[in-house]
Amino acid sequence: MLAKRIIPCLDVTAGRVVKGVNFLELRDAGDPVEIAQRYNDQGADELCFLDITASSDDRDLILHIIEGVASQVFIPLTVGGGVRQVEDVRRLLNAGADKVSINTTAVLNPQVVADATARFGSQCIVVAIDAKKVDNQPFEWEVFTHGGRNPTGLDAVKWAERMVALGAGELLVTSMDRDGTKIGFNNELNKAISDAVDVPLIASGGVGNLQHLVDGVKLGGADAVLAASIFHYGEYTVQQAKEYMQQQGIEVRL
Amino acid sequence: MKTVDIAVVDYGMGNLRSVSKALEHVAPELNVVVTSDAEIIHDARRVVFPGQGAMPDCIRELDARGLRSAVQHATQNKPFLGICIGLQMLFDRSEEGDAAGLGLVRGQVKRFTQHVDQQGNKLKIPHMGWNHVHQTRPHALWQNIPSGERFYYVHSYYVAPADDTLTAGYSEYPDRFTGAISMGNLFAVQFHPEKSASAGLQLLHNFVHWKP
Numbered sequence: 001m002l003a004k005r006i007i008p009c010l011d012v013t014a015g016r017v018v019k020g021v022n023f024l025e026l027r028d029a030g031d032p033v034e035i036a037q038r039y040n041d042q043g044a045d046e047l048c049f050l051d052i053t054a055s056s057d058d059r060d061l062i063l064h065i066i067e068g069v070a071s072q073v074f075i076p077l078t079v080g081g082g083v084r085q086v087e088d089v090r091r092l093l094n095a096g097a098d099k100v101s102i103n104t105t106a107v108l109n110p111q112v113v114a115d116a117t118a119r120f121g122s123q124c125i126v127v128a129i130d131a132k133k134v135d136n137q138p139f140e141w142e143v144f145t146h147g148g149r150n151p152t153g154l155d156a157v158k159w160a161e162r163m164v165a166l167g168a169g170e171l172l173v174t175s176m177d178r179d180g181t182k183i184g185f186n187n188e189l190n191k192a193i194s195d196a197v198d199v200p201l202i203a204s205g206g207v208g209n210l211q212h213l214v215d216g217v218k219l220g221g222a223d224a225v226l227a228a229s230i231f232h233y234g235e236y237t238v239q240q241a242k243e244y245m246q247q248q249g250i251e252v253r254l
Numbered sequence: 255m256k257t258v259d260i261a262v263v264d265y266g267m268g269n270l271r272s273v274s275k276a277l278e279h280v281a282p283e284l285n286v287v288v289t290s291d292a293e294i295i296h297d298a299r300r301v302v303f304p305g306q307g308a309m310p311d312c313i314r315e316l317d318a319r320g321l322r323s324a325v326q327h328a329t330q331n332k333p334f335l336g337i338c339i340g341l342q343m344l345f346d347r348s349e350e351g352d353a354a355g356l357g358l359v360r361g362q363v364k365r366f367t368q369h370v371d372q373q374g375n376k377l378k379i380p381h382m383g384w385n386h387v388h389q390t391r392p393h394a395l396w397q398n399i400p401s402g403e404r405f406y407y408v409h410s411y412y413v414a415p416a417d418d419t420l421t422a423g424y425s426e427y428p429d430r431f432t433g434a435i436s437m438g439n440l441f442a443v444q445f446h447p448e449k450s451a452s453a454g455l456q457l458l459h460n461f462v463h464w465k466p
Contacts, residue, residue: 001385070271071275075449075451076406120307123306124306198377
């Protein structure tokens with residue numbers, strides 16, 4: 001039986017893997033290959049690297065990280081953040097990424113999603129959708145861009161269907177009102193999207209404990225769950241997360 | 255020119271870096287070359303035939319580089335490992351774009367069909383993630399890999415060999431489908447050993463030392 005996946009997510013800025021100490025300070029999390037290897041050893045099913053580099057001058061620096069990790073750690077690697085054109089996708093894939101996630105660009109220029117999937121295949125294009133619950137629209141969840149700052153007027157569920165129609169092979173759905181809250185995924189949102197499309201869904205945003213991962217699968221219909229802080233700060237290992245999920249009746253790779 | 259130990263066939267479709275890096279990882283002493291040179295492929299000791307993207311495009315690009323006969327030769331003469339679309343292309347025909355394959359293995363490539371389980375959940379396509387691979391018989395490439403071990407898959411189409419005895423391993427999604435075939439010096443897998451952590455590396459290690 002196909003296992004539900006657990007995906008630790010790592011932030012990268014200007015070529016360094018970092019973790020936030022608080023909102024102001026980012027600290028080196030250590031050597032990217034060592035971190036990736038550690039998660040691999042714990043049984044991570046995939047790794048996600050999110051480029052949060054502010055300056056476009058420094059954005060290519062992530063390529064070195066991906067090259068280094070891809071030559072030592074043999075599990076799927078997803079890379080997102082700052083992807084603006086098909087050429088960016090090509091460079092990330094050539095550096096060793098297996099999947100590239102497209103977020104703001106998908107909203108500004110949906111043709112990039114169509115072009116990238118036509119060129120490289122749906123299997124390597126993930127569309128990341130940042131959504132928030134709203135009460136000023138005729139729908140429940142609105143797509144936001146730029147890290148949750150800019151509303152788009154798009155219905156997140158309809159948007160998900162459109163991205164899949166353009167060729168997206170997977171969706172990474174982040175609930176912006178949950179991100180960093182540790183109160184759990186927005187399972188209503190995830191379930192609505194998961195029921196609407198037939199590609200896999202990765203749930204993201206809000207994980208604070210292992211039950212949240214279980215709920216993401218059972219209530220939200222997620223095929224994979226992504227988390228950052230609960231793994232980075234050593235609260236839980238990936239192994240512990242999987243053991244807990246298995247105890248709750250979820251199929252995992254142990 | 256020195257004969258290469260392992261030629262990874264490059265026909266311009268996607269990234270072959272993962273495959274070559276994984277081979278180098280399990281066989282640092284060997285000469286692994288990613289190449290679209292028919293002569294190098296023809297002379298190589300072992301050939302790996304990967305692939306990603308759409309099968310009709312893969313066949314077209316393979317032909318555009320004049321690599322069809324070198325691949326065909328390899329499937330009959332030396333240890334040959336097909337991966338993902340590199341498995342699918344060996345077959346007669348694919349439902350993807352209704353395209354002809356290389357016709358080296360009798361059978362069809364079919365798309366997973368829509369399915370809703372008892373809990374009302376849709377079957378997700380592509381089949382993406384880690385699934386059990388059940389071995390149908392012992393094989394040199396399964397050495398030190400328990401039957402039922404999980405490998406990483408990502409695909410929307412699967413192979414249906416006309417002769418089911420070619421199936422060396424299968425998975426279920428939700429129905430049983432062929433995950434690996436073996437035929438003399440040829441072994442080909444739908445999953446990605448280069449992305450399947452230690453089990454995948456073990457399979458590549460087995461391939462590198464395989465003497466069919």
